[in-house]
Amino acid sequence: MTGAFRYWIAAAVMIALSAYAAAASLDLGRIFDVGRDLRIAATGLDEKEEIAVGREVAGRTLGAAPLVPDPELQAYVNRVGRWIALQTERPDLPWHFGVLDTASVNAFAAPGGYVLITRGLYEMLASESQLAGVLGHEIGHIVQRHHVKVMQQSAAVSASARAAQHGDRGILVNNLIGTGAEVLARGLDKTAEFEADRIGVVLAARAGYSPYGLVEVLHLLAARSAEDSSLALLFKTHPAPGERLTQLGDALVPRVAMLPAGQEPAIRPVDPRTPPPAAAKPAAAKGARALQQQEEGGSTTSPGGGLFPGGGALRGIFGR
């Protein structure tokens, strides 16, 4: 690919993403490198690309809510998460785990090894085995490349690939940026969520924990009111916890006698000196900038909705 052409792609990407000044931290031109279009449509992003996309998505989530200011807690969650990730076939991804300082109850995974759990959910947990179940679910999304598969399945990507075959690379790039964003934003279907639940149980068990931590968390969530504002996003975007319990129970019946009992270590509490999370400002009117963390400049949304509208490729246990 010529340097001029690379520049054109980069420019097009930056125009499309003018809303996200910080997107410059990510070489989107590389991710949507036209030379790779057909391969992406056929096989998805390669690992480097996956990590770069995930970093962008995780960084934007951190723009909505910062990390809990408790370094010991963050380091602890990283050790727990890494230990569980070591039980997968992708042990050496650059795994990153963080606790977001928000009262919302949710957890997210972004491609390439980024897992974020909210303080609202973290403080509901009674044991490290419950944390392991939650992180295991998120790790399951990443290991299974659920987001990449959704993208691959997209007719839009196929169309882009066809456009590439006809040599119209300009159309191709626009398609990948515009409709590719929709693909990433679509969220996972129930099948993927149920699969991540089964993986979460198995990974917790492999890591030596009680396999039933995730089950307990689902019971806790099923009992929370659907009108509880801290669960709004959770209930909006996911199968009901009760339905997940039923699915998980059915899958577990033949295995329940064989699963090891495992350990239920105590979970590290948030440092009690840490102040409660500040209430999020309402996202209010369209175009308002809510919860921006000292990001200056830029408009709020690009006409095409940006690369990652709605949290983009986030894959949550209860979110996306």
Added chain:
Amino acid sequence: MLLAAAWLAAGSVAAQQVTLERDSPLYTEPRLDAAQVTQLKLGATGEVIGKQGAWLHLKTPGGSGWLFSFNVRFPSAQAATGDSGAGAAAGRLFGPRRNVSVTSTVGIRGIEEEDLKQASFNAGQMKLLESYAATREAAERQARGSSLAPASVEFMDPKK
């Protein structure tokens, strides 16, 4: 606040009543091949008196025994009335036994979809996140400290 109060009532001994989500046998022991105490019907209720792994120890009018925990639901906080804190039954059984700051702020708005849509990349926080990454060795050391021994467990298929 009601929910918060109920949540914080962890440790109280109010009945932890559950409702059967489907017909399900009540076993004499927490094993699927144990003898059955009785067959419970969808909608039946029981009082949780203990838990063990995937199992709940349940007291019902037809006798006490063990129930596969996936087959019950705890009452929702929404349905809870008065100060009995019935909605917190799941919390008492599975939730933390400590005061927590976040659940006492229930009602305070957290991040929602719109916030995620409108947020922009926070380079400073990303740098912080990356600084907390754990090495394989650190993860293994902590696991050993908690007596976590890796186990060989195959992935599960969905129910056929």
